[in-house]
Amino acid sequence: MVSSAKPHGRLALYSKRAKEFWEVFKASRKGLLGVAILIFFVILALAAPLMTPYDPLLDTDLAGFRAKPIWLKSLGYPDLSENFFPIKDPGFTSKPTNIKILKLPEGFNVRWLPGDGYTDPGVLEISYQRLEGKPQGLLHAEFAIFFKYPYKRPPAHFKAYVAATCNATTDTPAMVRLYLIDLNGTRYKIWESVLTQGEWVKPQPCVDSRNAPLRMMMFGSIKADPAKKIFRGIGEYGYMLQVEVYDRSKTADVKVYIDNFDLKLYGEAFGLLGTDFFGRDVFTQFVYGARISLLVGLLASVISVLVGLTVGVVSGYFGKAVDEVLMRFTDLLLVLPYLPLLLVLVALFGQNIWMIIAILGFLGWMSFARVIRSQILSLKERPFVEAAKAVGARDLHIIAKHLVPNVISLVYVSLALSVPSAIVSEASLSFLGFGDPFIMSWGRMLHDVHYYGAYTDLWWVIPPGVGIALISLSFILIGYAIDEILNPRLRRRR
Amino acid sequence: MGLAGYIVRRSIYTVVLIYLVLTLNFILFVAMPGDPVAILASSLRLRPDQVEKVVKLFGLDQPIHIRYFKYLQSMFTFNFGYSYYYGGRPVAELIMERLPNTILLLGSATVFAIIAGVIIGAVAAYRRGGKFDVTAITASLLTTALPTFWMGMIFLLIFGVYLHWFPLAGAMSRPPPTEFWSQIADRLWHLFLPGLTLFLFFYGSFALLTRSAVLETLTEDYILTAKAKGLDDRKILFKHALRNALLPLVTTAAIWLASVIGGAIITEQIFTYEGMGYLIWMAVARYDYPVLQATFYILALAVIIANFIADIIYGFIDPRIKY
Numbered sequence: 001m002v003s004s005a006k007p008h009g010r011l012a013l014y015s016k017r018a019k020e021f022w023e024v025f026k027a028s029r030k031g032l033l034g035v036a037i038l039i040f041f042v043i044l045a046l047a048a049p050l051m052t053p054y055d056p057l058l059d060t061d062l063a064g065f066r067a068k069p070i071w072l073k074s075l076g077y078p079d080l081s082e083n084f085f086p087i088k089d090p091g092f093t094s095k096p097t098n099i100k101i102l103k104l105p106e107g108f109n110v111r112w113l114p115g116d117g118y119t120d121p122g123v124l125e126i127s128y129q130r131l132e133g134k135p136q137g138l139l140h141a142e143f144a145i146f147f148k149y150p151y152k153r154p155p156a157h158f159k160a161y162v163a164a165t166c167n168a169t170t171d172t173p174a175m176v177r178l179y180l181i182d183l184n185g186t187r188y189k190i191w192e193s194v195l196t197q198g199e200w201v202k203p204q205p206c207v208d209s210r211n212a213p214l215r216m217m218m219f220g221s222i223k224a225d226p227a228k229k230i231f232r233g234i235g236e237y238g239y240m241l242q243v244e245v246y247d248r249s250k251t252a253d254v255k256v257y258i259d260n261f262d263l264k265l266y267g268e269a270f271g272l273l274g275t276d277f278f279g280r281d282v283f284t285q286f287v288y289g290a291r292i293s294l295l296v297g298l299l300a301s302v303i304s305v306l307v308g309l310t311v312g313v314v315s316g317y318f319g320k321a322v323d324e325v326l327m328r329f330t331d332l333l334l335v336l337p338y339l340p341l342l343l344v345l346v347a348l349f350g351q352n353i354w355m356i357i358a359i360l361g362f363l364g365w366m367s368f369a370r371v372i373r374s375q376i377l378s379l380k381e382r383p384f385v386e387a388a389k390a391v392g393a394r395d396l397h398i399i400a401k402h403l404v405p406n407v408i409s410l411v412y413v414s415l416a417l418s419v420p421s422a423i424v425s426e427a428s429l430s431f432l433g434f435g436d437p438f439i440m441s442w443g444r445m446l447h448d449v450h451y452y453g454a455y456t457d458l459w460w461v462i463p464p465g466v467g468i469a470l471i472s473l474s475f476i477l478i479g480y481a482i483d484e485i486l487n488p489r490l491r492r493r494r
Numbered sequence: 495m496g497l498a499g500y501i502v503r504r505s506i507y508t509v510v511l512i513y514l515v516l517t518l519n520f521i522l523f524v525a526m527p528g529d530p531v532a533i534l535a536s537s538l539r540l541r542p543d544q545v546e547k548v549v550k551l552f553g554l555d556q557p558i559h560i561r562y563f564k565y566l567q568s569m570f571t572f573n574f575g576y577s578y579y580y581g582g583r584p585v586a587e588l589i590m591e592r593l594p595n596t597i598l599l600l601g602s603a604t605v606f607a608i609i610a611g612v613i614i615g616a617v618a619a620y621r622r623g624g625k626f627d628v629t630a631i632t633a634s635l636l637t638t639a640l641p642t643f644w645m646g647m648i649f650l651l652i653f654g655v656y657l658h659w660f661p662l663a664g665a666m667s668r669p670p671p672t673e674f675w676s677q678i679a680d681r682l683w684h685l686f687l688p689g690l691t692l693f694l695f696f697y698g699s700f701a702l703l704t705r706s707a708v709l710e711t712l713t714e715d716y717i718l719t720a721k722a723k724g725l726d727d728r729k730i731l732f733k734h735a736l737r738n739a740l741l742p743l744v745t746t747a748a749i750w751l752a753s754v755i756g757g758a759i760i761t762e763q764i765f766t767y768e769g770m771g772y773l774i775w776m777a778v779a780r781y782d783y784p785v786l787q788a789t790f791y792i793l794a795l796a797v798i799i800a801n802f803i804a805d806i807i808y809g810f811i812d813p814r815i816k817y
Contacts, residue, residue, distance in 0.1 A: 328510070328511070328514070331511060332511060332514045332515060332518065334749060334752060335511065335515065335749075335752055335794050335797040335798050335801065336515065336518070336752065336790075336794050336797075337752050337755040337756065337790065337793040337794060337797065338752055338753045338755070338756050339753075339755065339756025339757075339759050339760070340755065340756070340759065340774050340778075340786075340789070340790055340793065341790075342756075343774070343775070343778045344522055344523075344526070344778060344786065344790075345522075347526065347778055347781075348522065348525060348526050420639060424639075424641050424642075427641050427643075428641065428642075428643065428756065428760055431641075431643045431760065431763075432759070432760065432763060432775060433779070434778070443641075446641075446643060446644060446647065449647070450643075450647060450764065455647065455650065455651045455655050456651070456655060461644075461647060461648070461651065464644070465640065465641060465644030465645075465647070465648070468639075468640075468641050468644065469636065469639045469640040469641065469644070470639075472639035473635060473636065473639045476635055476638075476639060477635075
């Protein structure tokens with residue numbers, strides 16, 4: 001029909017045009033800078049899963065809460081502790097070699113069984129047998145894993161795990177206790193429990209040094225931090241298990257099974273940008289935040305430009321009542337305070353990232369529609385439109401083939417220039433606590449900083465803000481560069 | 495049609511726009527989720543029989559069209575009913591408490607931003623491509639691109655947390671100083687950081703706008719004439735070029751008010767500055783519809799009236815405009 005050019009011929013034309021455009025664009029230093037910044041963030045967004053193994057939202061407790069970045073250690077804080085997990089094989093999946101037997105009264109026997117375990121195969125069996133003789137009363141067997149703690153400062157907090165079960169009867173009850181041994185050999189009991197037959201007993205879900213009842217039990221004050229009191233510097237520490245058997249009847253035959261024997265010391269320094277108040281990696285949040293910002297910015301900008309183009313063209317071309325209604329509606333949206341409206345609409349339609357993108361798109365088209373309308377108003381009086389009408393072209397044809405191509409340069413510019421406002425709007429929403437609760441965006445990172453009063457964590461405050469600013473700036477620079485190329489009126493008149 | 499006819503037309507149009515805003519405002523909040531009565535009942539700890547009375551008091555038991563007319567009536571009389579959240583206090587009272595703070599904040603920031611922006615923009619345009627121009631453009635782009643709240647946070651960090659020069663929160667000390675002058679000083683002291691944040695956010699757009707407008711006028715023939723007459727640069731720039739370039743800025747500034755208010759919300763949120771923005775934020779979070787409706791209406795009204803005034807002023811200051 002109308003399009004006489006063959007598809008590949010048209011493609012060649014487009015690629016030629018794109019090449020020509022790039023030739024001119026290359027000359028614009030600002031434009032190139034914008035493209036460079038943009039490429040950086042696009043790579044960041046695409047390569048996010050390669051750059052960090054964690055999830056920005058779900059992987060909590062990666063280190064101590066509000067941990068500092070690791071590089072701070074070489075910038076004047078060399079003593080900061082890092083994550084330290086001294087137990088190499090907590091599940092006893094292979095025969096343990098580093099367990100030291102501190103005390104093993106007569107009748108006790110220790111062996112490693114490769115079979116059933118708590119969650120993984122392999123378990124430690126501690127058995128006590130006395131077939132004759134008189135009852136021995138309370139008996140204790142003690143085992144410990146010793147390790148060298150390499151940091152001057154204590155861990156941010158620690159977690160201790162164990163799972164134990166037995167075949168004990170009420171005749172010979174058994175108990176387990178967990179102790180930490182500090183560098184002077186002092187023992188600190190952190191957990192104890194009576195064992196029940198055929199049931200795995202364990203701390204629920206672990207012994208946590210931040211736990212207030214634990215602190216009360218250990219030091220009689222919830223302010224006393226066991227991590228600080230025990231880990232007082234570089235030295236050899238131990239994680240000890242005590243099995244108590246009460247031998248009180250004619251014979252005794254008890255088997256205690258120990259598994260999942262683990263101790264985790266969480267560091268005060270972690271990752272490139274530290275952690276937040278839930279021990280989540282801030283660097284991961286930053287990297288994934290680039291995705292959200294780019295996604296929101298680009299999609300919302302496409303929606304708003306499409307809506308703006310449609311409204312502008314329809315309003316300008318058809319005029320009269322259509323124009324009046326559309327323009328009054330545009331005015332209405334323009335005078336409504338933008339951010340409050342955004343807040344209300346998000347509260348109304350749901351805090352969901354796709355909904356937020358749609359709302360941002362549908363609130364961002366008004367001034368562009370006005371610009372397009374005024375362009376169309378003047379274009380439709382031009383002779384080529386009159387000529388098209390004279391040969392009987394339909395409205396849709398005139399709009400699609402004669403009017404839109406004439407304003408397409410404005411579309412490109414507006415596409416680039418409406419990205420920043422969408423990005424900043426989403427960030428503002430998230431900052432005010434109205435973002436998608438299932439997504440960690442840059443705005444929400446700053447919300448967290450503000451909410452928890454973590455202003456002094458510069459590594460947490462600065463990256464999201466700079467990220468938003470740089471992405472916005474890159475689109476502004478690109479938009480201006482395109483504007484100068486496509487709208488010759490703005491070219492340098494020196 | 496003369497100027498009078500133009501004003502009449504603009505007035506009619508303005509009234510229609512106000513009516514549309516009012517209606518949209520009503521529809522939005524009727525459609526909002528959350529049961530306001532439940533919120534109110536929990537905020538005041540009401541018994542079931544009291545809840546019934548409250549429903550009657552707020553007119554929530556009436557059919558929708560009656561509520562609509564009552565709503566219109568209340569908006570026109572500026573009698574906005576009672577807040578759901580703030581223990582049933584009159585909304586008008588709440589707004590009157592907060593509005594002065596916001597006007598002070600927005601007003602001072604905007605005035606300084608316009609003055610600084612226009613001067614910077616004009617000089618940058620005049621020295622196009624020079625050092626000043628490049629620096630000014632970069633700075634303006636940067637401060638406009640930086641998120642307001644982030645800039646506010648950084649200022650809070652530097653001047654509040656580290657240097658202790660300015661307070662961390664609030665619009666005044668509590669309790670406020672008794673003496674008049676120290677009260678004023680206290681206000682300004684609290685105003686400084688949020689004001690500075692908003693100023694830096696605003697001036698950039700004005701500088702860029704002025705720059706492009708002045709660039710446009712600098713190519714006009716009368717500038718060439720002025721140069722030929724031997725006028726000095728300052729006179730050409732400020733008397734001839736800038737004056738004409740400023741005309742379109744009047745309308746832009748008026749429309750701009752709608753987006754400026756968003757900056758105020760965020761800034762007030764960061765500095766816990768008890769203004770309209772903070773009120774709106776709390777109202778959205780607490781589903782306090784009467785407060786939201788009223789603040790929405792007041793802000794939209796402010797923008798509409800500003801636009802109306804700008805249109806009229808434009809008619810007066812630009813002699814080329816014919817009605």
